[in-house]
Amino acid sequence: MALLEIKGLTQYFGGLCALSDFNITLQKGEMVGLIGPNGAGKTTVFNLVSGFYKPTQGEIIFNNKKITGLKPHQVTSLGIARTFQNIRLWHEMSVLDNIRIAQHYNLGYGLKDLFLRTKRYFINEKRIEQEAMQILEVMDLKKYAQEKPKNLPYGMQRKVEIARALSVKPKLLLLDEPAAGLNSADVKDLIKLIRWIYDEFKLTIWMIEHQMTVVMNLCQRIKVIDFGATIAEGTPEEIQKNPEVIKAYLGDGTI
Numbered sequence: 001m002a003l004l005e006i007k008g009l010t011q012y013f014g015g016l017c018a019l020s021d022f023n024i025t026l027q028k029g030e031m032v033g034l035i036g037p038n039g040a041g042k043t044t045v046f047n048l049v050s051g052f053y054k055p056t057q058g059e060i061i062f063n064n065k066k067i068t069g070l071k072p073h074q075v076t077s078l079g080i081a082r083t084f085q086n087i088r089l090w091h092e093m094s095v096l097d098n099i100r101i102a103q104h105y106n107l108g109y110g111l112k113d114l115f116l117r118t119k120r121y122f123i124n125e126k127r128i129e130q131e132a133m134q135i136l137e138v139m140d141l142k143k144y145a146q147e148k149p150k151n152l153p154y155g156m157q158r159k160v161e162i163a164r165a166l167s168v169k170p171k172l173l174l175l176d177e178p179a180a181g182l183n184s185a186d187v188k189d190l191i192k193l194i195r196w197i198y199d200e201f202k203l204t205i206w207m208i209e210h211q212m213t214v215v216m217n218l219c220q221r222i223k224v225i226d227f228g229a230t231i232a233e234g235t236p237e238e239i240q241k242n243p244e245v246i247k248a249y250l251g252d253g254t255i
């Protein structure tokens with residue numbers, strides 16, 4: 001069953017065509033990679049899907065609902081969560097508060113409840129805290145609940161960002177370069193973590209990644225773009241041998 005369908009997605013920034021006629025269908029339960037050289041348009045795809053940009057053209061359908069042009073919090077509430085290439089955590093807040101804040105897209109109370117501190121406000125705040133602690137526990141992060149993210153090692157900050165994305169109970173998880181900035185030991189741990197999350201949460205995962213070992217190890221299917229256009233699509237084995245892909249990357253046969 002198709003979870004995400006993207007048809008003819010095109011994005012211009014002024015005169016620059018960052019993405020041209022991009023099409024993909026993600027089946028429920030798939031783990032798919034999106035790769036390409038720097039500036040190929042990968043993050044633009046995620047920014048369009050998650051509502052950070054409005055496309056110049058094209059359509060995005062999620063769970064049989066058209067989501068093209070919706071705002072980020074609306075996209076989140078429908079079941080799409082993401083992480084960012086450069087970790088975006090609130091570094092002056094605790095890890096727990098970072099997770100709690102993410103939950104506020106789905107408050108269950110309004111401004112009146114907030115200002116009057118109604119019973120509904122306290123019930124919801126309690127629920128949010130319990131759910132945030134649960135996800136920290138599941139992700140083995142509970143011991144860092146009161147710590148500020150800036151005091152944690154980089155690999156752990158990545159984990160917190162992934163926990164925050166999972167805390168909104170997504171159906172589709174978008175990971176934008178999860179291995180960026182990690183050392184090789186952390187990359188190994190990340191591969192294990194993503195595989196575990198995939199099995200445990202029964203998610204559909206779509207990832208952008210420059211580190212080929214991550215994509216080749218995890219993804220069942222990979223799409224390759226360059227200068228905003230699709231140049232290849234296939235299994236990891238097919239992609240590694242694809243001459244267009246090799247040319248786009250280095251031209252020396254190694255990807």
Ligand SMILES: Nc1ncnc2c1ncn2[C@@H]1O[C@H](COP(=O)(O)OP(=O)(O)OP(=O)(O)O)[C@@H](O)[C@H]1O
Nearest residue numbers: 013016018036037038039040041042043044045085
């Ligand atoms: N908000 C924006 N305004 C103008 N140009 C943009 C904007 N966002 C992206 N671009 C341009 O669009 C093109 C694609 O950028 P994008 O960030 O999607 O590439 P990418 O494949 O994710 O690259 P990288 O691997 O380096 O992160 C680039 O030329 C980039 O400079």
